[in-house]
Amino acid sequence: MVITRHAKARAVLDDSRYVPPPVRQDGREGTLAWLRARVSRFSSGPAHARRRALLTERLATLDPAALRQAARTVTLERQGDWRGVPTAVLGAALGVADTSPVADAASGYLSGQESPASDAAVAALLDQADVPAITLLLQAHASVEGLIANALTHLTPGADVESVLHETLRHDPPLHASRRLDQHTGDEVSIDLVAANRDPEVFAEPDRFDAARGPAPHLTFGTGLRPCPAPAHALALAAGVLEALIDGSTR
Secondary structure, eight states: OEEOOHHHHHHHHHOTTEEOOOOOSOOOTTSHHHHHTTSGGGOOHHHHHHHHHHHHHHHTTSOHHHHHHHHHHHHHHTTTOOTTHHHHHHHHHHTOSOOTTHHHHHTTTTTOOOOHHHHHHHHHHHTTOOHHHHHHHHHHHHHHHHHHHHHHTTOOTTOOHHHHHHHHHHHSOSSOEEEEEETTTOOEEEEEHHHHTTOTTTSSSTTSOOGGGOSOOOSTTOOTTSOOSOHHHHHHHHHHHHHHHHHHHTO
C-alpha cells in the first residue's frame, strides 16, 4: 500500500504496530549487512530505543552552530566544491579522520544493496569509529547532500538559506519514501513523502515553491515514534554550505 495523504502518513508514523521492514541478521561481522542489523534505523522495540539513545548521546556532544561554521569555512576553502563537505565536517566532529569510505558504505545503506565495495568501506570505517558514529555519517551523507543539491535549484543571491532549506524539505525532500511493516497483517506500507508533503489539505498551493512559507509540517524528518534524531545538525551542515556558496558567488 502506498500512502500519499499527510494525515494517513502521520497516523502510520504515530502507530507502534508499524515498524521498519526487517533486515537480515546473518551478515558476516564488519560487512554492510552486519552494520544494518545493528543500527537504530532498521530496528524496533528495545533494540531501537537502546540504539537511538546512543545516537542522541553522541549528537548532544555536537554543536550545530559549530558544524554550520565549519561547513561554511571548508566550502570556501574548497572554492565552492561542496560535495563531501558535510561528511568531512561531521566526520571531523566525530573524530573520524578519513571519511572517504562513507560514500561507498552509504550507497547500499538504505536499500540494503550489498557489494564488495560497500563491505570494504564499512570495514575501513570500523577501523576508525564505533557503530553510532558510522550510523550518523551514513545517514547524513545522502540526506544532507541531497538536501543541498535540491536547495541549490531554488537558491538565489541574497536568499535566506534557512527559509530555502525549510521549503526544500517540504517541496523536494532528498528521501522520497519511507517504508513500514504492519506487524498485525504483515503488509508493507510505503509513505510517499513527496505526495504527503504536497497534500492540498495541509499546504496552500502545494506545488509552488515558496521560501516565504516558513517552517511547515512536512514529514521529511519523520514524526511520531521515530523522528530523525538530528534535524538541527543536518540543517546546520546544509546551511553552512549554502552560505558559503552565496558568499563565493558575490565576491
